Amino acid sequence: MDTLAIIATAWSDLLQPWSMFYLILGVVIGLVFGVLPGLGGTTALALLIPFSIGMTASDAIILMAGVMASTPTSGAVTAILLNTPGTAPNAATTLDGYPLAKQGKAGLAIGAASMASGVGGILGIIFLIAMIPITREIVLMFGPPEFFLLTILGLISVSLSTGAKFLKSLVVGAFGVIVSCVGYHFVTGEIRFSGGLDYLWDGFKLVPAMIGFFAVSEMINLWAKGGSISEGGDMAKVNLKQVLQGCWLPFKHWSVTLRGSAIGTGVGALPGVGGTVAAFMAYTLAVASAKPADRESFGQGNIIGVIAPEASNNAKEGGALVPTLAFGIPGSAEMAVFLSVLVLHGMVPGPTIMTESIDIIWILILATVVSGILASAITILTASSMAKLTFVDSKTLVPVVLAFALIGSYSLNNEFLDVVAALGFGVIGFIFMRLGFPRISFPLALVLAPIMETSYYQTMKIGDGSLGILFDRTPSIVIFACIIGCLLYFLKGFVFDRSVASSANS
């Protein structure tokens, strides 16, 4: 079947009533979770996994695409109105969005942010489409040694993206790897670290672990904090006329939108770097490329300071899907959860997905585009009401989310110990969160460790037990050089910053 026929089939699948229902449901859930600071796309996806089990693969992918495409869009609303970013990457939007709201231009900022998000999302997906034929060729160059090194690079680069928390992130990553080792070993048949519990023979299940680590831990935090997510803030009125005027601005400043989208796509395609880095990079570049006279207006309510990070934030989704689909290496916690959805529905990310499940890939692409447009439209129309969600009291929010979290853990296998596991991982996730340990490495380690172990075994087989094979092929040498580069970058920062700081103190 040629590509056009596949696209036509995917489009007609998407237009089926149930598919459209799941798409709209995904967008609404994504918007709600995006607008609530602390919850975000990862939590939403983790909570939805168990409910997706009974669906067809395409419906599940459509639901997830709806969530992923809409979460970053609504996160901008609270960033602009309440100075509280809904998701971490929206933090860059607060810099100019909130000052604009204080000047009575909240509608303008929300309109511009929503439209920039929509355009950025579409540009990111165009990048993904352009990459499909190329990635197939690249992936076929990769063998077990490359995949083994790539998993190590994924974990290290994720940790590196946390900046000063590199070591803490590695601790969480190592914890995730140890957790993933529990249970039956696929080659030797040994049952590892089960402690005599039959439940652990299959290891810790991905879904309860994810739900616990993200959703339950956030609920414990909210429970301990009490009150609502937003305690106060200026609830600026949103004028619809202003919003519509704002929608035009990303097109007026098209170079800013394009540049932001390009940064988002490029950074999103790098495993582990994430949307926050992309958004701040886009913002910084927007400031740097502004006329000297205009630079002082950034931070005081410049609309370009809203457009650049929002375009970048949504464009990263298309970029992040490239390593996730092509290599099975998720670029972020959200993609790690999405990867588990693919696996649960029988799709194996990597070289085969581009050939065997290309129809699903096109459904994903189209669903992401439609969801992005839908999310922008809903946000434009309902921004003011959305912001009110952050004033919901914890005594309402916690039990509702917790109920979904626990039943989600249970319903996957009708296993009560999965609920206990989710609660246990919730407590561990909460402790890590409170101590300032970045949690992003945990899901990545959980997903990457089995790939790492499989490719290590295959590498040893190919190399007759010698690790020399890791340095025999060009792709593996390049990846190895990247790993060394990441470690040197950390050590340089660690040693250099310390010596500068100590000399400054003395």
Add this chain to the structure above:
Amino acid sequence: MEQKSRFDGFTITMLAMLALAGLTIYFGMDYKPISRFLPIAASILMIVCVLWLMYDRAKGGDAGEKSLSGEGDDIPATQIWQSIFWISIFAAIAFFLGFIVGSGIYTFFSLYVWGKRSIRHALAISGGLAISIYVLFNMLLGKTLYNGVLFDLLMG
């Protein structure tokens, strides 16, 4: 520079991580080389990072500045541990109540209305669970469903 030697949440967590890594190595040595490689490598990495973090903190670095009693806010540690305790207890009770209520709903409907489908089982239990958790949380906060949230909803 001020020496930090508090036996607080950070130190306890780091010691727990060291213990986990130690136990992983201890038990991992029993397995065949191919199955012990990854857990032992991860444990060694964990030990190195944890010791580095603890050393950094002892030297006055910012690695372990934050304790369980607050990361930029002032929630007392006791309140946090109480929250973890109560959320676990109430979630467990609510889950069993929800299971009983939901199973009752499921049994009734599967006998008289539905066919036997596991997703409906899950949905029925989730309904029961959601109600149970909601009621219990409201009771925990000193409010009943009647004079608490439901009343607020009804009376605006």
